[in-house]
Amino acid sequence: xxxxxxxxxxxxxxxxxxxxxxxxxxxxxxxxxxxxxxxxxxxxxxxxxxxxxxxxxxxxxxxxxxxxxxxxxxxxxxxxxxxx
Numbered sequence: 228x229x230x231x232x233x234x235x236x237x238x239x240x241x242x243x244x245x246x247x248x249x250x251x252x253x254x255x256x257x258x259x260x261x262x263x264x265x266x267x268x269x270x271x272x273x274x275x276x277x278x279x280x281x282x283x284x285x286x287x288x289x290x291x292x293x294x295x296x297x298x299x300x301x302x303x304x305x306x307x308x309x310x311x
Contacts, residue, residue, distance in 0.1 A: 228298045235290050242279055248272040 255268045 229300050239286050245279055248276050
């Protein structure tokens with residue numbers, strides 16, 4: 228379970244494309260495109276950002292649920308420690 232918790236920790240808070248969606252919104256607003264086009268693109272970008280936020284919340288909920296002492300295995304000594 229340690230590897231699973233490690234991967235969940237890595238995924239928690241990662242907004243894979245959030246800045247790209249925000250950049251797209253800024254660009255479409257500055258582009259001079261008609262309002263209907265701007266609204267359509269902004270709506271899609273907003274949905275994508277909301278989905279990413281929801282995904283982050285779900286990953287954090289999993290971490291909260293499973294990051295309990297019963298699920299964490301004792302760490303094994305690193306091979307490097309034996310070298311010293």
